[in-house]
Amino acid sequence: MKIQLKQVICFSKKMASQSVDKDIYRHYLNAEEVKNIEWRYGAPPNYDVVNKLFEEGRTKIWPPGSLEEKVQNLVKTWEMEIFHKTSRDDFKTLDPKKYTFSLNGRKALTLQEVGKLGGYNPLLQTSLPEKFRGYNPDKETADSSHRSFTTTFPRGFALEIFQVYSGPPVIVFKFRHWGYMEGPFKGHVPTGEIVQFYGMAIFELDEQEKIVKVEFFYDPGELLGGLLKSESLDGSAEEPSTSCPVLRNTG
Numbered sequence: 001m002k003i004q005l006k007q008v009i010c011f012s013k014k015m016a017s018q019s020v021d022k023d024i025y026r027h028y029l030n031a032e033e034v035k036n037i038e039w040r041y042g043a044p045p046n047y048d049v050v051n052k053l054f055e056e057g058r059t060k061i062w063p064p065g066s067l068e069e070k071v072q073n074l075v076k077t078w079e080m081e082i083f084h085k086t087s088r089d090d091f092k093t094l095d096p097k098k099y100t101f102s103l104n105g106r107k108a109l110t111l112q113e114v115g116k117l118g119g120y121n122p123l124l125q126t127s128l129p130e131k132f133r134g135y136n137p138d139k140e141t142a143d144s145s146h147r148s149f150t151t152t153f154p155r156g157f158a159l160e161i162f163q164v165y166s167g168p169p170v171i172v173f174k175f176r177h178w179g180y181m182e183g184p185f186k187g188h189v190p191t192g193e194i195v196q197f198y199g200m201a202i203f204e205l206d207e208q209e210k211i212v213k214v215e216f217f218y219d220p221g222e223l224l225g226g227l228l229k230s231e232s233l234d235g236s237a238e239e240p241s242t243s244c245p246v247l248r249n250t251g
Contacts, residue, residue: 023047027077028092038087045084050156057178058160071173072161078211094211101214118142120149124220134228135186152227153179171203185227197222
């Protein structure tokens with residue numbers, strides 16, 4: 001059954017009309033909705049700092065109510081749930097039973113498999129030999145991954161929707177992710193410079209307007225190259241592994 005156009009444009013009346021008094025870019029974070037949720041770090045996340053970074057650095061300001069704004073808020077809400085919720089029963093943007101995630105055409109992962117990898121690890125999967133991995137998702141946990149990137153990006157890692165090519169039920173969009181390396185990363189000194197990358201993604205929604213399939217396409221080398229180019233904290237000038245010509249082999 002196809003989703004009707006009126007439903008498509010608003011995603012859901014509940015999501016579009018709800019009063020969010022804690023975060024204007026993410027749903028399900030108002031005072032009542034954060035109660036009785038199993039939060040990964042014990043409390044609901046606060047996005048004030050990264051929202052400021054987003055507002056200062058975004059290149060697009062989408063009109064209120066536009067498809068682009070709705071997609072951007074949906075993606076930010078999905079990201080919040082994936083990173084901070086632990087119980088399948090607490091997810092609002094996706095269907096836990098149907099949901100799959102894949103990166104750069106790799107084998108699709110279930111929600112349970114994504115949870116086992118944890119943190120940024122599903123987004124940094126690679127088939128590179130270990131000696132060429134500046135960041136090894138196979139050896140990172142959800143907590144160690146979270147610590148690494150929150151330390152590196154103390155002001156957060158902002159996301160904006162750059163362009164929407166098609167609306168629901170199959171949403172295709174281009175995105176931009178950026179932050180400032182103001183903390184160390186894997187033994188490398190902070191540069192203070194912006195680190196950013198662009199990518200494409202596909203979100204597929206079902207008849208209940210729940211996300212059932214996510215596909216991301218981007219080059220992790222754009223992210224890791226910016227984080228590993230500085231000298232090591234011990235002062236050595238080792239060549240970062242991201243200079244390896246096969247870095248782009250993430251499939």
